[in-house]
Amino acid sequence: MGKSSKDKRDLYYRKAKEEGYRARSAFKLLQLDEQFHFLDNVTRVVDLCAAPGSWSQVLSRRLFEDNVDNKASKRIVAVDLQPMFPIDNVTTIQADITHPKTLNKIMDLFEGEKADFVCSDGAPDVTGLHDLDEYVQQQLILSALQLTTCLLRKGGVFVAKIFRGRDIDMLYSQLSFLFERVVCAKPRSSRGTSLESFIVCLGYRPPSNWKPRLDVNMSVEDFFQGCDIGRLTLNDELPSYCEEPRSIAEFISCGGLDSFDSDATYHDVPANSTALDPVQPPTNPPYKRALELKRQGKLTRAV
Numbered sequence: 001m002g003k004s005s006k007d008k009r010d011l012y013y014r015k016a017k018e019e020g021y022r023a024r025s026a027f028k029l030l031q032l033d034e035q036f037h038f039l040d041n042v043t044r045v046v047d048l049c050a051a052p053g054s055w056s057q058v059l060s061r062r063l064f065e066d067n068v069d070n071k072a073s074k075r076i077v078a079v080d081l082q083p084m085f086p087i088d089n090v091t092t093i094q095a096d097i098t099h100p101k102t103l104n105k106i107m108d109l110f111e112g113e114k115a116d117f118v119c120s121d122g123a124p125d126v127t128g129l130h131d132l133d134e135y136v137q138q139q140l141i142l143s144a145l146q147l148t149t150c151l152l153r154k155g156g157v158f159v160a161k162i163f164r165g166r167d168i169d170m171l172y173s174q175l176s177f178l179f180e181r182v183v184c185a186k187p188r189s190s191r192g193t194s195l196e197s198f199i200v201c202l203g204y205r206p207p208s209n210w211k212p213r214l215d216v217n218m219s220v221e222d223f224f225q226g227c228d229i230g231r232l233t234l235n236d237e238l239p240s241y242c243e244e245p246r247s248i249a250e251f252i253s254c255g256g257l258d259s260f261d262s263d264a265t266y267h268d269v270p271a272n273s274t275a276l277d278p279v280q281p282p283t284n285p286p287y288k289r290a291l292e293l294k295r296q297g298k299l300t301r302a303v
């Protein structure tokens with residue numbers, strides 16, 4: 001599929017380029033914020049899994065252009081495994097969010113202050129093995145959540161991408177233990193055909209005995225130890241086991257019905273419109289090597 005047909009097929013793809021965003025995902029955060037207004041009065045924010053940086057661009061515009069008060073105390077930190085081209089007012093860190101050193105780096109940048117808002121649009125490279133992909137995605141959300149519990153101020157907001165799989169109600173229960181309100185939101189710019197949604201966790205309220213921890217080897221059960229949330233384990237006696245009532249999160253579609261449908265093909269793009277170049281080409285994408293080999297004719301199999 002050529003660039004111009006993609007411009008017509010997916011208007012968010014084109015609109016992102018028109019408005020100077022590095023990726024169409026920018027509209028997901030914008031539509032979530034339109035619904036929940038979580039960026040109205042924030043000073044310190046963390047964007048986890050941020051490359052190529054369209055969410056950080058939204059954060060930068062919202063914090064530094066839409067509201068010019070207290071610019072000196074505002075801080076945006078963006079973290080990704082991939083290098084990111086600089087963005088105005090954003091400090092970028094190339095690091096793994098599951099590594100404890102990353103937490104220390106962010107905390108140093110905040111000079112002991114807590115964050116008002118943490119978001120994570122993290123997605124691992126998919127293998128196509130569905131169970132493995134779902135497991136790795138869940139581990140990424142858990143790492144983002146662990147990091148968030150160490151960084152977020154009371155009352156703060158956490159937003160993360162999820163894929164609504166089998167055990168998602170368990171995640172809702174766990175999050176409800178830490179936040180006043182947990183909503184599963186689907187922006188119009190997120191394809192309806194995808195299981196992708198976003199958990200919007202409002203009002204961080206950890207219990208008084210809660211000890212925030214970041215340990216990639218810790219299981220979900222251990223992380224939520226003491227909250228009586230979890231699966232049956234080998235040590236549980238069956239007769240005494242009683243499954244917890246699982247939570248059902250509110251589900252909200254956001255972005256308004258007047259916004260573009262990301263699954264539709266729009267034919268009212270002017271015929272003479274030209275395909276726009278990407279705002280920021282990828283820095284070091286995982287497929288770079290494959291493209292180089294293809295260009296050299298080395299990717300074809302010998303007959």
Ligand code: SAM
Binds near residue numbers: 022049050054
């Ligand atoms: N929100 C971004 C934007 O608007 O431009 C798009 C994020 S992209 C969908 C997912 C990102 O997650 C990738 O850039 C990937 O490198 C990052 N990622 C995956 N695992 C990570 C990890 N363990 N630590 C840091 N970043 C990670």
